[in-house]
Amino acid sequence: MVTTTSARVKSRPETERKRTEILDAAIEIFGAKGSTNGTLADIAEQVGMTHAGVLHHFGSKQKLLLEVLDYRDKSDVAELADQHIPDGPELFLHLVKTALANERRPGIVQTYTVLSNESVTDGHPARAFFEHRYDKLRTEVSAAFLELCAQEGVTDTAVIGKAAASILAVMDGLQLQWLLDPTAVDLADASAFAIQAIVNGVLHPGPALETYAGR
Template sequence: MDTFAARGYNNASLQEIADRAGVTQAGVLHYFRSKAQLLTSVLALRDETDIEALGPDRPRGLAFLRHLVDTVRRNTEREGIVRLYAVLSAESVTEGHPAQDYFRDRYAGLRAMITEALAEASELGETRPDLNLEDAATAVIAVMDGLQVQWLLAPDSVDMTAATDRVITALLANLTAKGT
C-alpha cells in the first residue's frame, strides 16, 4: 500500500515492494502473479477493511449520509490509505491502467449505495420525493474525493471532516426542504 501510495502504479517497483515486505521479488510473484494483480488485491483489501468497519448492517436513509462523515473522520487517521486511493483513482483514468475497471465499478457501486440510501430516505418520508438522487450521490462522492486531495496537500489547512459535515448538512437541508 505504501509503495503504490507514494509512487503510483507505474513508478512502483516490485523490488521495492518486496524489500518493504521482507521477501524476494520472486516471493511477491509467488502470491501475486503480476504487479497488476497485486494492485487489485491491495485495493480489494482497502474495501474489505471499510466494509468490516461498517458492520453487518449499514445505516439506512439519511443516517447513511451521516455515516459518510464518520468515514471521513476515520480516514483522517489513515493517511496512507487515503493517499493510495487518491493517487490510484486519478492514475486509473489513463489508458490501459490495470485498476481502471476497479475504479469504474467502485464509483458505480458507491453511487448506487448512496442513491439507495437517498431512496430509502424518501420512502421513510425523510426527504422530498421529487429529487434527482443520482445527481446528489455523484455530488457527495465528488466532494469527498476532492477534499481528500486537498487534505493530503495541506493537512493543517483542510479539515476534511468538518467540510464533509458542512456539505452533507447543506445537502440534507436541501433534500428535506419543502418545495423545489
C-alpha cells in the same frame, strides 16, 4: 500424510501474515510513487523478500494492485455489521464517520487518491475497479436518498442522481486537498458540512444562485 496436513494448516496463518505485510508495503509504495513508478522490487525490499517471493503470493503487479484496492475497501467496513455499509439515512452518517477514520490513515487515503486518479488513463489495470466502485456507490447513496425523501415526505426526487454523485465527488476532492495540506482542511468537519449541505439541498431546495447575483 498427517504431518503434511499439519504443516499445511500451520502455514496458513504465516501466509496470511506475509500477504498482509506485502499489502501494507504496497499501500505505502503506491501511495508515495504511484502504481507505475512503484515497483514490485520496492515492495519486496520493504518486506525483506525477493521479487519472486512477492509474485508467489500475488501472481502479478496488476493482481497486487487490485488486492490493495480491495484491502482498502474491506478496511472501511471491517467493524460494521455484515461488513457492509448501512442502508437508508444512516449511510450519510457512515460517510462522515469514514472521513473521520481517514484522518487516522493517510497512507491508505493517499494510495486510493493516487490510484483513482491514475485509473482514468487508457489501459490502467484499476479502471474497471473504480468504474464499478463509483457505480455501486452512486446506486447505494441514491437509494439512501430515496428512503430519506420518502421518510420526510419529499416527492421531487429528480435531483437524487446528481446529489449522490456530488457527495462522492466532494469527499474525494476534500481528501485530495487534505493530502496536499492537512493544516488547511479539516477532513471530517468539511466532509460533514458538504454532506449535510447536499442532503438539505435535496430535502429543502433553496433559491437559485442567480437570485443572489446583482443584489
